[in-house]
Amino acid sequence: MGTIEVVLGDITRQRVDIIVTAANESLLGGGGVDGAIHRAAGPRLAEAGARLAPVEPGKAVATPAFDLAPVKHVIHTVGPVWEDGEQGEDLVLTSCYLNSLLLAEELEAESIAFPAIATGVHGFPAERAARIATMAVRSLPIIDEIRLVAFDEETSGLLREALAEPVREWCPTCGAAAIPLVNGCRLLPEARQALAAGAIGLGGFLLDDDTFPQWGCAQEHYWTNGERDECRNQVALNDAIAVTLGEDRGWSVP
Numbered sequence: 001m002g003t004i005e006v007v008l009g010d011i012t013r014q015r016v017d018i019i020v021t022a023a024n025e026s027l028l029g030g031g032g033v034d035g036a037i038h039r040a041a042g043p044r045l046a047e048a049g050a051r052l053a054p055v056e057p058g059k060a061v062a063t064p065a066f067d068l069a070p071v072k073h074v075i076h077t078v079g080p081v082w083e084d085g086e087q088g089e090d091l092v093l094t095s096c097y098l099n100s101l102l103l104a105e106e107l108e109a110e111s112i113a114f115p116a117i118a119t120g121v122h123g124f125p126a127e128r129a130a131r132i133a134t135m136a137v138r139s140l141p142i143i144d145e146i147r148l149v150a151f152d153e154e155t156s157g158l159l160r161e162a163l164a165e166p167v168r169e170w171c172p173t174c175g176a177a178a179i180p181l182v183n184g185c186r187l188l189p190e191a192r193q194a195l196a197a198g199a200i201g202l203g204g205f206l207l208d209d210d211t212f213p214q215w216g217c218a219q220e221h222y223w224t225n226g227e228r229d230e231c232r233n234q235v236a237l238n239d240a241i242a243v244t245l246g247e248d249r250g251w252s253v254p
Contacts, residue, residue, distance in 0.1 A: 002141035004134075004148070006163060007113075008156040011149040012040040015070060016111035018062075018104050022096075022118060023076035025054040027061070032120040033151065041074060042067035049076055057081075058095035060103050073107055075100045079118030082125065090132055093118055094231060097136035104143050111145035116155050130158035131165075138163075139234035167236040171217040178215040180236035181222070190241050199240040 011019060011033060021037040024030050027049025029038035038045050048063035055061055057078045065071040077100050080092035096117050104112045116133065118124035137146050148163070150156035169178035181203035182191055194200045201216045213222035214233040225232075 002144050002146055004137055004141060004146045004163065006156055006159045007147045007149045008153065009149060009151075010036075011113055011115050011151075012036055012068065014113040014147060014149060016113045016145070016147065017071065017109035018073045018075055018107065018112040019065065019068060019071050020060075020075045020077060020100050020112065020114045020117070022079050022115055022120070022122075023049070023055065025056070025078055026050070027053045027055060027076050030121070033115040037068070037074065040068050041065055045074060052076075058092040058099065060096065060099040062103055062107060073104075073109070075103055075112075077117065079122050079124065082118070082123035085125075085128075089118075089124065090128075091227060093124060093129060093132050094136045097133055098140055101137065101140050101142055101146075109143055111147070112143050113147040113149050115149055116151070116159070119155070126155060127158050127162075130155070130162040134159060134162040134165075135167075135231045135235055138238065139231040141238070167232050167239065169215050169232070169236070171215075171219065171221050172223060173221040174217065174219050176217040176219055176221075178217050180233050180240060181213050181216050182237055183212045190245055191237075194237075194241045194244040197244050199244045200237055 021034050023034055028046045029035055044066045052061045055078050057080050060075050060077040062073045062075050065074050077096040079096050080089040082089055116129060119126050119129045133148060148159050150159055171178055179201050181201045183203040195202060203213050207213055211224045214224045214229055216222045
């Protein structure tokens with residue numbers, strides 16, 4: 001499990017393999033953090049980005065980091081423009097983080113630094129964005145070192161609070177505490193231990209609405225909260241397995 005840390009500072013000064021920038025669809029550079037990264041990387045970053053543009057919101061592409069060395073790559077991801085929270089903004093922002101992590105894994109990165117995506121000119125509410133960012137990276141800790149870089153104390157505080165928050169779910173039928181269910185036919189040894197300890201449950205069957213359950217309770221009630229809950233379910237599984245094995249969750253909240 002990778003480590004996740006909140007860092008207050010300048011993202012262009014992070015000594016990591018990959019820096020993520022909150023880009024616009026043209027990848028030509030903009031204001032805020034994206035502008036700072038482009039200035040630090042030099043004009044070749046926009047030239048390389050232009051060859052890959054346009055990029056849809058939620059997607060991620062990579063270019064060399066140029067003058068940002070020793071950083072090896074810059075991942076450009078396009079965040080959602082906030083409207084009212086009912087236009088799929090949460091899922092798009094989640095995709096920004098997940099797609100960036102998957103791309104970083106393809107590039108064999110060992111460390112990655114994220115800014116607070118979409119909280120600038122795109123207008124995404126900072127507290128909501130912090131919860132989404134931390135939940136997304138906690139659900140997919142596939143890079144050895146993940147840094148969430150905050151540019152001010154307020155953002156840093158929101159990220160730290162969100163990172164420390166446990167996932168709790170309650171049965172909508174009886175109100176009992178829920179356990180996360182794992183779906184799939186192959187279980188890693190550590191997941192088998194958590195299953196034997198009762199920390200997680202086994203899914204893999206269909207509910208009446210033809211969805212796979214994400215949660216269950218001691219009264220054998222099962223339910224799913226749909227796509228919006230996929231990261232929460234995975235984080236709960238990760239935490240339950242870590243606790244069963246007596247391991248640190250892996251994230252740092254100084």
